[in-house]
Amino acid sequence: MHSLIRYVIVLAAVPVLTTAVHAQKSPPADRNVQARAVMKASFQAKGQAGMDRLDQDKTQALCSLHAPGAPPAAAAAKVVAANQASVKFPADGKFLGDWKRGQAIAEEGTGEQYSDDPKKPSGGNCYACHELDKQQIAYGTIGPSLYHYGKIRGQSEPLLKLTWSMIYDMKGYSVCTAMPRFGSKGILTEQQIRDVMALLFDPDSPVNK
Amino acid sequence: MKLKNGKLGPWLILAAGAACSLAGSLVWAQSETAADPVAEYRAMFGDDNPAELWTARGQGLWQEVRGTKHVSLAKSCDLGMGPGVIKGAYAHLPRYFADTAKVQDLDSRLLTCMVDGQGMDQAAILKNRFGDGDRKSDLEALAAYVVDASHGVAISLPLAHPQEKRAYELGKAIFFYRASTHDFSCASCHGQVGKRIRLQQLPDLATAGPDARATYAAWPAYRVSQGEVRTMEWRIGDCFRQQRLPELKYGSEAAIDLTMFLAKNAEGGKMAAPGLKR
Numbered sequence: 001m002h003s004l005i006r007y008v009i010v011l012a013a014v015p016v017l018t019t020a021v022h023a024q025k026s027p028p029a030d031r032n033v034q035a036r037a038v039m040k041a042s043f044q045a046k047g048q049a050g051m052d053r054l055d056q057d058k059t060q061a062l063c064s065l066h067a068p069g070a071p072p073a074a075a076a077a078k079v080v081a082a083n084q085a086s087v088k089f090p091a092d093g094k095f096l097g098d099w100k101r102g103q104a105i106a107e108e109g110t111g112e113q114y115s116d117d118p119k120k121p122s123g124g125n126c127y128a129c130h131e132l133d134k135q136q137i138a139y140g141t142i143g144p145s146l147y148h149y150g151k152i153r154g155q156s157e158p159l160l161k162l163t164w165s166m167i168y169d170m171k172g173y174s175v176c177t178a179m180p181r182f183g184s185k186g187i188l189t190e191q192q193i194r195d196v197m198a199l200l201f202d203p204d205s206p207v208n209k
Numbered sequence: 210m211k212l213k214n215g216k217l218g219p220w221l222i223l224a225a226g227a228a229c230s231l232a233g234s235l236v237w238a239q240s241e242t243a244a245d246p247v248a249e250y251r252a253m254f255g256d257d258n259p260a261e262l263w264t265a266r267g268q269g270l271w272q273e274v275r276g277t278k279h280v281s282l283a284k285s286c287d288l289g290m291g292p293g294v295i296k297g298a299y300a301h302l303p304r305y306f307a308d309t310a311k312v313q314d315l316d317s318r319l320l321t322c323m324v325d326g327q328g329m330d331q332a333a334i335l336k337n338r339f340g341d342g343d344r345k346s347d348l349e350a351l352a353a354y355v356v357d358a359s360h361g362v363a364i365s366l367p368l369a370h371p372q373e374k375r376a377y378e379l380g381k382a383i384f385f386y387r388a389s390t391h392d393f394s395c396a397s398c399h400g401q402v403g404k405r406i407r408l409q410q411l412p413d414l415a416t417a418g419p420d421a422r423a424t425y426a427a428w429p430a431y432r433v434s435q436g437e438v439r440t441m442e443w444r445i446g447d448c449f450r451q452q453r454l455p456e457l458k459y460g461s462e463a464a465i466d467l468t469m470f471l472a473k474n475a476e477g478g479k480m481a482a483p484g485l486k487r
Contacts, residue, residue: 035382042463043449046456053389053454060387067385067396068415112390112453128406140406142398171392178398180391187390 032056032064047114059083063176076175084172086184087165090194095160097194099205105192106132106199112187122187124196129178132199133206142178150201151208163200167193260353260431260483263438267354270347271295276327286322288315288355299359300480303469305370312376314468315429316442317460319351338459340437352429352440359480364425366473373469380470383463384415389453395467397452409487414471422478425471430484438483441468 029037039054056064059079062071070076089095111122127136129143153159166173168183182188188196199205272283288298289306303314309321323329340346368374387394398406399414412420429440442464446457457464 031378031382032386034379035386038379038466039383039386039454039463042458042461043455044458049389049453049455051455056386056388060392063392064382064385064387064394067387067394068400113450114456115450138407140404140409142401142404142406142411178393180393185390185392 030065032061035064048112048116048118049114059171059175059181067176070176080172080175083169083175083181083184084165086181087168087172088183088190089161089164090190094194095164096198096201097191099195099198099202099207101192102195102197102199103206105188105196107136121189121192124182124188124192126196126199133209135206146200147207149207150203150205155201160197160201164193164197167196258431258483258485260429260438260485263350263353263431264357264483265354266345267350267352270351271354276323276329278326278328280327282322282327282351285326286319288318288322295355295358297359297362299356299482300362300364301366303373303376303465303472304366305372312370312372312465312469314441314465315352315355316348316440317465319348319355320460323347335459339439339443342436346437349429349438349440353438353483356429356480356482359482362480364422364472364475364478364480366469366476368473376466376469377473379462380466380468380473383467384470391453393452395448395452398448414474417474417476421471421474422476425475426478426481427484427486429482430486432486434487439486441471 036054036056040051043051043054045051059082062075062079065071071079105124106126108123109125109128110116110120111125116122126132126146127139129140131139131141131145131147132149133147149163166179167188169181170177170179171181171184180187183190183193200207202208270282271286272281274281278285283293285292287293287306287308288295289301289304290296290298299315302318303312305312306318306321309325311317313321320331320334323334324331334347337344337346338348340349366373366377368377384395387397394400396415398404398411401411401415402413402418402420404411412424414421414424425441428444429438430444431437432439442457442459445464445467446459449457
């Protein structure tokens with residue numbers, strides 16, 4: 001190749017290279033960052049819902065970034081581990097409360113919305129997504145049926161712990177599941193989780209009838 | 210659920226009736242029978258939709274000379290098809306408007322027309338943006354009138370302007386944006402086909418398809434549980450409330466961007482609004 005031509009080609013490539021290096025230094029904001037900026041300018045605090053609710057934690061950011069696809073396995077594993085580590089088991093070792101109270105919690109859909117009374121305990125709204133028993137036919141189908149949950153599985157300690165962990169933080173099992181992290185996010189209290197546990201496990205509960 | 214002036218009466222009776230018949234037929238195909246209460250309710254109305262009252266009022270407002278600039282919307286308001294033209298306009302919104310240098314949906318564009326075009330008081334309009342019985346919303350009436358003029362028109366958004374493309378991409382990011390106490394995004398409820406919450410069918414709005422088309426084409430709609438005609442911005446705002454987010458500001462960019470994403474996914478659908486919703 002003629003040396004002058006080669007020189008011209010090299011020169012022409014220089015700005016491209018510079019641009020590439022520059023782009024590496026300041027990558028474009030990912031779509032979460034862009035969405036958050038727009039949302040921060042488009043919302044206003046109301047009731048108990050402050051503007052900080054628009055900020056994402058790592059789990060939320062990871063799942064949003066790749067949706068509707070799944071996040072990369074390595075990144076997902078890290079977040080799953082962190083969520084699992086956040087699970088707190090009941091200090092007194094009692095996993096089961098009152099299934100009747102649990103059923104009321106499973107029926108209750110309010111809590112944490114700006115239209116809700118922050119002094120009132122939040123509901124679990126389990127029926128919104130799960131079939132639980134044969135009496136309540138107004139159940140949703142986003143989650144699997146939990147009918148006969150305890151009857152099928154029994155009440156071994158590993159199973160009680162597993163189920164507690166799933167209610168407490170389902171993202172410790174399935175990182176981008178639709179199910180809220182009822183314990184980790186403080187939606188339900190320890191006693192409320194006990195009561196929901198009883199709804200699933202108590203032989204007298206309609207779930208196991 | 211909010212009971213207003215007994216307007217929910219027939220709905221409740223139907224829902225109860227449907228629940229009873231459901232119990233009887235629980236053995237088979239519960240997810241199919243669950244869809245029926247709303248369909249039955251619609252059938253009860255036949256061709257009648259209370260939204261007609263809003264449409265009629267909106268027509269009056271559209272033609273009325275108002276504001277400090279003494280002009281009607283029929284003379285001055287450009288919804289993208291030229292001043293005063295409403296036929297088919299909604300089917301091509303949101304779109305970029307050169308005069309405001311922004312992408313706008315119907316809600317925000319009507320506001321621009323009333324405030325900048327007619328010289329009306331923005332605060333007064335926004336105070337009544339969502340009607341409540343005797344406190345009527347001009348925006349909701351105008352929206353019903355405008356959207357009615359797109360009946361049967363195919364939704365089409367070419368995204369020819371770079372700002373329109375940008376709005377779509379941001380709308381998509383907002384749709385999948387998980388946050389707050391429950392980790393919900395729009396996709397938590399509207400990302401799959403054939404699911405329901407309680408007995409309510411959930412349309413899949415994440416992808417272009419029949420759900421996205423039928424849903425978008427029906428808004429603005431007379432919302433039975435509200436006893437009012439509501440616009441897409443109201444609907445989106447109510448979803449965000451249930452996502453445990455703060456309050457969506459009316460005419461804000463997030464509302465417009467998300468509407469753009471939903472509208473684009475509904476492309477090809479024929480407008481059938483004002484619709485009738487539970």
